Amino acid sequence: MVCAAEDIEAGTGKLKFQTEPTLPIYLKFSDVTYKVVMKGMTSTQEKDILNGITGCVNPGEVLALMGPSGSGKTTLLNLLGGRLNQSNNRGGSVTYNDQPYSKSLKSRIGFVTQDDVLFPHLTVRETLTYAALLRLPRSLTREEKTKRAIDVIQELGLERCQDTIIGGSFVRGVSGGERKRVSIGNEIIINPSLLFLDEPTSGLDSTTALRIVQMLQEIAEAGKTVVTTIHQPSSRLFHKFDKLVLLGKGSLLYFGKASEVMAYFSSIGCNPLLAMNPAEFLLDLANGNINDVSVPSELEDKVHVGIGEAETRNGKPTPAIVHEYLVEAYETRVAKREKKKLLAPIPLDEEVKLKVSSPKRLWGATWWEQYTILFCRGIKERRHDYFSWLRITQVVSTAAILGLLWWQSDTSSPKGLQDQAGLLFFIAVFWGFFPVFTAIFTFPQERAVLSKERSADMYRLSAYFMARTTSDLPLDLILPVLFLLVVYFMAGLKMGPAPFFLTMITVFLCIVAAQGLGLAIGASLMDLKKATTLASVTVMTFMLAGGFFVNRIPVFISWIRYMSFNYHTYKLLLKVQYEHRMPVVGGTRIDSGLEEVCALVAMVFGYRILAYISLRMMKLQSGA
Numbered sequence: 001m002v003c004a005a006e007d008i009e010a011g012t013g014k015l016k017f018q019t020e021p022t023l024p025i026y027l028k029f030s031d032v033t034y035k036v037v038m039k040g041m042t043s044t045q046e047k048d049i050l051n052g053i054t055g056c057v058n059p060g061e062v063l064a065l066m067g068p069s070g071s072g073k074t075t076l077l078n079l080l081g082g083r084l085n086q087s088n089n090r091g092g093s094v095t096y097n098d099q100p101y102s103k104s105l106k107s108r109i110g111f112v113t114q115d116d117v118l119f120p121h122l123t124v125r126e127t128l129t130y131a132a133l134l135r136l137p138r139s140l141t142r143e144e145k146t147k148r149a150i151d152v153i154q155e156l157g158l159e160r161c162q163d164t165i166i167g168g169s170f171v172r173g174v175s176g177g178e179r180k181r182v183s184i185g186n187e188i189i190i191n192p193s194l195l196f197l198d199e200p201t202s203g204l205d206s207t208t209a210l211r212i213v214q215m216l217q218e219i220a221e222a223g224k225t226v227v228t229t230i231h232q233p234s235s236r237l238f239h240k241f242d243k244l245v246l247l248g249k250g251s252l253l254y255f256g257k258a259s260e261v262m263a264y265f266s267s268i269g270c271n272p273l274l275a276m277n278p279a280e281f282l283l284d285l286a287n288g289n290i291n292d293v294s295v296p297s298e299l300e301d302k303v304h305v306g307i308g309e310a311e312t313r314n315g316k317p318t319p320a321i322v323h324e325y326l327v328e329a330y331e332t333r334v335a336k337r338e339k340k341k342l343l344a345p346i347p348l349d350e351e352v353k354l355k356v357s358s359p360k361r362l363w364g365a366t367w368w369e370q371y372t373i374l375f376c377r378g379i380k381e382r383r384h385d386y387f388s389w390l391r392i393t394q395v396v397s398t399a400a401i402l403g404l405l406w407w408q409s410d411t412s413s414p415k416g417l418q419d420q421a422g423l424l425f426f427i428a429v430f431w432g433f434f435p436v437f438t439a440i441f442t443f444p445q446e447r448a449v450l451s452k453e454r455s456a457d458m459y460r461l462s463a464y465f466m467a468r469t470t471s472d473l474p475l476d477l478i479l480p481v482l483f484l485l486v487v488y489f490m491a492g493l494k495m496g497p498a499p500f501f502l503t504m505i506t507v508f509l510c511i512v513a514a515q516g517l518g519l520a521i522g523a524s525l526m527d528l529k530k531a532t533t534l535a536s537v538t539v540m541t542f543m544l545a546g547g548f549f550v551n552r553i554p555v556f557i558s559w560i561r562y563m564s565f566n567y568h569t570y571k572l573l574l575k576v577q578y579e580h581r582m583p584v585v586g587g588t589r590i591d592s593g594l595e596e597v598c599a600l601v602a603m604v605f606g607y608r609i610l611a612y613i614s615l616r617m618m619k620l621q622s623g624a
């Protein structure tokens with residue numbers, strides 16, 4: 001029978017996730033292999049991760065990938081989800097409605113990773129609303145997109161915690177099960193045809209795990225194709241799966257209906273000796289642990305006919321022999337039949353079939369919309385960091401201490417002048433130091449989210465980057481104003497609207513330039529430890545080259561100061577402070593300061609361009 005998208009749609013289950021028909025996708029994979037190249041100090045080794053895995057899953061079905069830890073489930077899931085496409089180390093074929101993977105599939109695939117990649121300070125509703133605004137098609141209005149987010153909240157039973165923040169390692173938020181449901185919601189909001197999930201039940205109690213799997217079943221019943229890895233499902237859970245792939249050391253031990261797996265192993269002589277959960281029995285087998293499993297007669301014979309003491313354990317075959325037997329049994333009894341089945345044509349209209357490789361869809365939002373959504377999201381996510389009492393206390397107390405140390409400083413003598421210059425230098429260092437370090441965390445910290453969202457084609461990198469680098473600016477203006485008011489008032493610096501405004505601009509330029517450096521380091525290294533080490537060396541060099549501590553810098557290294565934002569900020573602060581008062585202070589000629597402004601503006605843009613290029617070159621996990 002040939003059916004169209006709408007027919008599959010008609011048979012929806014309880015969930016009403018879609019407002020538009022789901023394109024049915026039949027996923028087939030045949031002889032899939034994957035290897036990694038491991039580079040040692042002296043040699044390079046190849047390691048086979050997957051050895052010829054074959055199977056298929058249809059719309060309306062849930063396929064479970066099971067196997068012991070390290071058996072290759074996640075790798076297979078990534079391969080099927082198109083996340084390892086750029087790798088040369090893969091083999092075999094993976095098709096979607098008999099078509100190979102194409103970029104246009106991205107918008108039809110939902111991928112829920114094992115670690116929930118969410119922003120900790122956003123609430124459940126905010127998280128899903130931003131996802132809806134970014135990912136849903138342009139044809140929907142903003143109201144319709146927001147409503148879709150609310151519908152998903154209801155469908156996933158998240159009403160009670162919709163205004164609770166997600167939380168993370170340092171902030172308490174929703175529970176583990178709720179977080180997992182938000183992650184799933186984030187993906188099903190786009191009504192994907194194919195949904196991949198990596199261990200969606202890990203770390204959850206059995207009732208919550210059952211609820212999640214029941215939800216997957218309902219999602220599948222709505223016409224979607226669901227593939228999930230699962231570690232150790234309870235028996236109630238196990239029976240919810242339609243199909244099963246059992247892996248052992250990267251090889252296929254079983255593929256077929258989940259309900260027939262016990263009969264298959266029984267047919268090859270493997271039966272549980274005790275009443276046990278089928279999943280437990282299968283994992284024991286896949287691990288080669290046959291303590292509570294009846295040994296197949298061929299294997300018993302092998303032991304008795306003498307395969308050597310080393311290859312048996314207490315008269316029982318070793319895990320390696322059991323593994324070999326199971327792989328061979330599957331190969332000889334089932335594999336051929338299953339491969340043949342894959343050749344059968346897909347029961348879909350040719351037109352529907354080809355939709356998976358139709359040209360790339362439009363972005364869910366225009367560039368400007370993407371920018372504003374990401375800008376608002378950035379401010380919401382980070383306002384907590386900026387307006388924490390800790391930060392306000394840090395800034396105000398530093399300002400107060402400076403004010404006390406330079407209390408009503410006197411500039412009538414050269415010594416007093418030198419002292420006040422010291423205060424200005426400290427201001428230049430303080431506002432050059434912290435922004436570098438706060439900006440450094442940005443990209444390495446958001447790497448997982450960025451990688452996930454980019455691989456799902458949620459927005460353009462340029463929109464993200466612009467939003468990410470500008471959303472801090474309004475927040476950055478408030479604390480320096482507070483700081484400068486306290487210091488200038490206490491230390492008796494030249495006040496008045498014009499100098500104060502110019503000082504403010506100078507400090508602001510310094511902050512934005514310093515942030516740029518932090519962003520460039522963070523984006524090019526993408527590793528917090530390495531980035532903070534490099535930043536401390538750079539900031540210290542810039543500070544020393546800033547011209548206050550060391551006045552006579554050797555010529556061959558003196559150029560460094562021109563790269564130092566501390567140096568330019570310090571000079572500019574001197575110029576604002578002593579304009580019309582004296583011609584030279586501490587060796588600096590008091591002129592208009594245009595040179596310093598140009599240097600700082602160049603740094604503001606230069607470092608950001610560097611950061612953007614580094615991000616562009618960053619290899620995303622998906623290979624996108």
Ligand SMILES: Nc1ncnc2c1ncn2[C@@H]1O[C@H](COP(=O)(O)OP(=O)(O)OP(=O)(O)O)[C@@H](O)[C@H]1O
Nearest residue numbers: 036038049067068069070071072073074075076231
């Ligand atoms: N890039 C890589 N480099 C080296 N080894 C790798 C790489 N990717 C995967 N592996 C190895 O391949 C094997 C399978 O890994 P995979 O993460 O797919 O297993 P898994 O079945 O999902 O395990 P778990 O249940 O513990 O998550 C493991 O032994 C892992 O160490």
